[in-house]
Amino acid sequence: MSFDILGLIREAEGRNYELHDEHVNPRFAKTLRTIGFDRCYTRAQGPYLWDHEGRRYIDMLSGYGVFNLGRNNPTIRQALIDFLQEDYPSLVQMEAPLLSGLLAKELKARMPNQLDYVFFTNSGAEGVEAAIKYARAATGKPAILHAKKAFHGLSNGALSLNGDTVFRETFEPLLPECRMVPFNDLAALEQALAAGDVAAFIIEPVQGKGVNIPSPGYLREAAALCRKHGALFVADEVQSGMGRTGRFLACEHDGDVDPDIVILSKSLSGGYVPVGAVLTRQWIFDRVFPSLEKSVVHSSTFGQGSLAMVAGLATLHVLDEGNYIARAADLGDRIGQGLQALVPQYEFMKEVRWRGLMVAIEFAKPESFALRSGWEIAHRMDKSLFPQAITMPLLQEHGMITQVAGHHIDVVKLLPPMVLSDADVDEFIRAFAQVMKGLHRFPGPVWETLSRMGRSSIGWGKKHKASA
Numbered sequence: 068m069s070f071d072i073l074g075l076i077r078e079a080e081g082r083n084y085e086l087h088d089e090h091v092n093p094r095f096a097k098t099l100r101t102i103g104f105d106r107c108y109t110r111a112q113g114p115y116l117w118d119h120e121g122r123r124y125i126d127m128l129s130g131y132g133v134f135n136l137g138r139n140n141p142t143i144r145q146a147l148i149d150f151l152q153e154d155y156p157s158l159v160q161m162e163a164p165l166l167s168g169l170l171a172k173e174l175k176a177r178m179p180n181q182l183d184y185v186f187f188t189n190s191g192a193e194g195v196e197a198a199i200k201y202a203r204a205a206t207g208k209p210a211i212l213h214a215k216k217a218f219h220g221l222s223n224g225a226l227s228l229n230g231d232t233v234f235r236e237t238f239e240p241l242l243p244e245c246r247m248v249p250f251n252d253l254a255a256l257e258q259a260l261a262a263g264d265v266a267a268f269i270i271e272p273v274q275g276k277g278v279n280i281p282s283p284g285y286l287r288e289a290a291a292l293c294r295k296h297g298a299l300f301v302a303d304e305v306q307s308g309m310g311r312t313g314r315f316l317a318c319e320h321d322g323d324v325d326p327d328i329v330i331l332s333k334s335l336s337g338g339y340v341p342v343g344a345v346l347t348r349q350w351i352f353d354r355v356f357p358s359l360e361k362s363v364v365h366s367s368t369f370g371q372g373s374l375a376m377v378a379g380l381a382t383l384h385v386l387d388e389g390n391y392i393a394r395a396a397d398l399g400d401r402i403g404q405g406l407q408a409l410v411p412q413y414e415f416m417k418e419v420r421w422r423g424l425m426v427a428i429e430f431a432k433p434e435s436f437a438l439r440s441g442w443e444i445a446h447r448m449d450k451s452l453f454p455q456a457i458t459m460p461l462l463q464e465h466g467m468i469t470q471v472a473g474h475h476i477d478v479v480k481l482l483p484p485m486v487l488s489d490a491d492v493d494e495f496i497r498a499f500a501q502v503m504k505g506l507h508r509f510p511g512p513v514w515e516t517l518s519r520m521g522r523s524s525i526g527w528g529k530k531h532k533a534s535a
Contacts (some may be wrong), residue, residue: 081119083107101520103459111138113486116468124466125491129484131275132306135334135395135424136385137486143337146381147374157373166376173383174344177315180325184352187370188343191305191332192220195269197345198328199224199242200365202267202299205351209243212259212268212298214250216473218276219269219303228269231276233474250274251281253288260296267299267328272317273307276473278427278480280420286321299327299351305343309334310386310485312423313396320422327351337382342375391485398487399423405496413503414438417477426481427472428499430454441509448521450475455520456506456513457499465498 079086084105087096099105106124110117114137116124129135136143157164171185188194199211213219213228220226221234227242229235244264249255259265268289273280290300302324307317308331318324328351332343356362369375386392403421406428410416414433421427430453432442445453454471457479461467472480483495505513 113137167371182346183349194330208266302326310392
């Protein structure tokens with residue numbers, strides 16, 4: 068009897084949250100219900116998703132940057148279908164696979180500097196783990212620096228470089244000798260490097276949590292300081308890379324930045340098969356793998372899987388053929404400027420910042436008494452609550468998927484795919500303006516919803532602590 072996956076999906080359609088309550092993560096399922104994001108999506112194409120009731124949504128998050136080229140890209144899908152029909156071998160292990168060599172060559176050609184070898188991973192977090200090991204092996208030093216508000220993944224080593232205590236506190240102690248420095252502060256970085264025991268400084272060229280953009284020259288000077296003090300400069304381009312910011316790597320916006328290690332993942336997958344890549348210099352490679360005996364001291368079972376390599380190769384082809392990197396820059400300006408024009412009209416809006424298709428909308432306490440009261444009430448209930456007053460109506464009333472940029476910050480983040488149309492952008496700007504108009508009526512339906520959410524969150528938090 069053949070396996071009928073489509074029949075299985077149809078039979079269970081709409082039971083997503085029931086199944087997650089029982090088998091996967093009931094806490095997250097409850098969170099999604101609380102913020103009104105409990106949708107059951109059944110179809111996807113390009114920048115759009117459809118739920119099981121047939122409603123269309125514009126995805127302004129693209130899976131937190133996985134779907135730079137949209138969902139179910141037909142060229143990448145066809146490449147995978149063609150490959151599967153060949154019965155080609157994969158993961159032989161005692162082999163040097165052809166496809167990983169081809170993908171490594173393509174990635175090297177897109178770097179802004181000379182990087183010599185590529186190690187393939189399954190995720191960005193695994194790439195960060197590799198970078199930590201490489202840096203310590205290459206320099207013989209123990210310490211790893213990271214920036215405040217950094218996010219590099221949630222595995223143990225990557226979590227040790229996380230700038231958010233919400234993620235860290237349950238799992239400490241983490242890796243020793245991992246130290247935080249302020250983002251965009253060269254003096255603080257040099258002081259930390261001057262200790263002489265730093266193996267590497269790992270930095271997101273645009274921070275994902277908050278879409279924080281460094282000052283011009285910061286990345287270039289940070290790399291120079293690392294070289295001066297014998298540390299590696301590691302660019303975590305997991306979210307910001309692959310053309311999202313209007314350059315193949317976000318660090319290229321700062322001129323002649325010369326990273327020692329570059330980490331890629333997310334959209335390299337084309338949205339189909341998880342894959343990541345760590346690119347590094349030859350001298351670093353030689354110290355990690357110094358002999359034939361130690362040629363596999365760092366490895367990953369699924370790292371060079373053939374399907375993943377095909378997905379990566381096809382993704383790079385589509386990225387080039389469609390001129391999507393230039394499109395990301397143009398779309399980002401269109402979105403950023405459209406939102407920026409709303410700032411003088413609405414008290415809650417503080418600023419809009421963007422680099423290509425990494426966009427942040429930051430909010431702040433308003434001047435008028437009534438709105439200020441609403442702001443203070445929301446923040447007393449939960450410091451992460453206020454941005455849901457924007458994301459919820461965007462989803463429920465306008466079919467726009469967005470989300471808060473991090474814990475305890477009043478920032479809504481956009482990571483839309485490069486395949487948005489100009490009409491999609493205009494539709495989003497109109498929807499956002501409508502949400503702002505509703506938010507600036509206090510009291511009103513939005514604030515009543517926030518109050519219910521706050522009470523639910525507080526009640527669940529007390530119950531959870533009591534049972535812990």
